[in-house]
Amino acid sequence: MAGPAALNAMVEDATLAPHLRGRGLQIIGVCEHLSQREGLLQVSPILRDFTAEEADLLGANMLLVRARPGQLLIAEGEASDWMMMLLSGTVDVGKRPVGETEEAEATVTRLAVIKEGAVIGEMSMLDGEPRYASCRALSEVEAAVLTRGAVTRLIEKHPAVGAKLLVKLTQLLAQRLRNTSSKLVKVLQQQKPSGPGPETA
Secondary structure, eight states: OOOHHHHHHHHHGGGHHHHHHHTTOEEEEEOOOGGGSTTHHHHOTTTTTOOHHHHHHHHTTSEEEEEOTTOEEEOTTOOOSEEEEEEESOEEEEEOOTTOOTTOGGGOEEEEEEOTTOEESHHHHHHOOOOSSEEEESSOEEEEEEEHHHHHHHHHHOHHHHHHHHHHHHHHHHHHHHHHHHHHHHHHHHHSOOOOOOOOO
């Protein structure tokens, strides 16, 4: 599968390893044998249509990391070019009110609690923009980290798998956009003033 050269290439992506270790995350190595994780190919929206061989190929281009409960995986507002796929554990996704600093923990709004198979950080990986929300481990977590550089190499060396991955990410982003638009419409409808009352003399 992936040897030392592949691991070194992934670690070099945007000084990924020092960044992850700086967060206190433990780097286990390359995420080999991804298909052997029970049920992952069925529950993950990214891997659902991947064959076992394709999943293993993708995993060979990802780093396996481990986090303890309470550890920060992704920080709102930071700029980075990688995403995570949760392999085990649960993660809290939260956002601060506009203008508040990272220290204002008590005012963080929980957006979601996500579990095995979910993907986080894919928007920033693709567009390089600052992270929209923070993600913190609620339990012990194992995750596979994929960088933009690894995606580029995957497309160059295994175009069919790279294309399938990009299609899956596009579908995921489109679904999230639909969900967000639907919630926005509901909020706007609730705020819409009622029609004019009866005229008075």
